Amino acid sequence: MRASKGARRGRREAGMGDAEGLGAGQGATLHAVSSAVLAVTRHLSVHEVLQVIVRAAAQLLDARYAALGVPDDEGSFAEFVVEGVSEEEWERIGPLPRQHGMLAAMLHGDTPKRLADIRREPEFEGWPVAHPVLKDFLGVPIKDGEDVLGIIFLANKKRPGGFTQDDQDVLALFAAHAAIAMANARLYEHNRELTVVAERNRLARELHDAVAQKLFSLRLTARTASALADKDPVRTVQELEQVERLAADALAELRAVIFELRPADLADGLVASLRKHAEVLDRAHETAVRFTAAEPVVLAEEQEAVVLRIAQEAVYNALRHAGAGTVDVSLLVRDGSAVLEVADDGSGFDASEGDQQGGLGLASMRDRACSIGGTFGVDAAPGRGTRVRLEVPL
DSSP states (O other): OOOOHHHHHHHHHTTOOOOTTSOHHHHHHHHHHHHHHHHHHTOOSHHHHHHHHHHHHHHHTTEEEEEEEEEOSSSSEEEEEEESOOHHHHHHHOSOOOSOHHHHHHHHHOSOEEESOGGGSTTOOOOOTTSOOOOSEEEEEEEETTEEEEEEEEEEESSTTOOOHHHHHHHHHHHHHHHHHHHHHHHHHHHHHHHHHHHHHHHHHHIIIIIIHHHHHHHHHHHHHHHHTTTOHHHHHHHHHHHHHHHHHHHHHHHHHHHHHSOOOOTTOHHHHHHHHHHHHHHHSSSEEEEEESSOOOOOHHHHHHHHHHHHHHHHHIIIIIOOSEEEEEEEEETTEEEEEEEEOSOOOOGGGOSTTSSSOHHHHHHHHHHTTOEEEEEEOTTSOEEEEEEEEO
16 A cells, blocks of 8 residues: 555654554554664663663653663662653752652552553652653563663653553563663673783783883892992992893883783874874884874774774784884774774794693673674784784774
8 A cells, every 4th residue: 555645754753664464553662673783782881871762762652751660689779761851850869769659569569551541540659849740651661681770761651541461562672672782782891890900910920021021130130240349340230230130021021011011092093093003102212113104093992992902912912922123003994994903024923722821811802892792803924023913893
């Protein structure tokens, strides 16, 4: 059946085409749900995902107010995100709500609630004076199996008539996809925490293996020089020269670790930051460190931070372990991906044996790459240098 002129115009305005095998209304609804789901899954942090879920739900069902509560184990909410309420209004409302009244009924009942007027329900409990007046209400749990991850609340549909059964079905469908996005965001943040712990452990090893051992040697050499001062002046001078060399080595190692600990400065963009990093290392080391970039490369902020971090670690490995004369860093765009390469002409290693040397951090770099949807590879062999390659889809 041919759709009416108004229906066709409505779909064009929403940026939607006909869905094959579906009526116009169903096709538009599924497209709207799909768009909302895609908007949610573009984000990785839990808080961002919650905010986008609330905003998308309000737009999807034309609600004036929307909220998403994530319950904690203490009778309150770990997070409570709202849409339609300004920051000033939210401050006047006061502390996060407790799990009582309708909120408790939703959490414990574990089923959708659709009400013509929430104020007439037995579970209704008055809100703070500054709270907006709510009337028609729709609440749907966000579930992962039997676990309730949170609840989406909508209130005051902008068009007359309140929320319908179709609205409830659409919100339930959206909530099922939102549950996947929330679970993925939690896993991502957990992996980030594990990566931070691994990085701290690696830096602790660096401090112990490099700096602490050199300081211990420096202390012993200084004691030897002190003991020989009266008996053997020539030997004393030699020992003091050794003290100076050890102190210089320890200072260089400490500077390298401190340099790694400094937060990456991406204020000027990824390309500028990589170029600045290469220039600093080129001045500080005898090894030539060069950087090339064919064009500006723009990634999400989180992706840029990971690319910079992997570049730093790969260059550090080349300077520290490879004995390289030259390190080339490049950032290019190929086939829809940003491609980072760090290549050196140093001693190389057997890539088939993995990171058995313990200090290269290849597993950490690979995990970082996976965390932003990138692919990581190493091409290396004894005597012919090392090439680290990272690809991140644009």
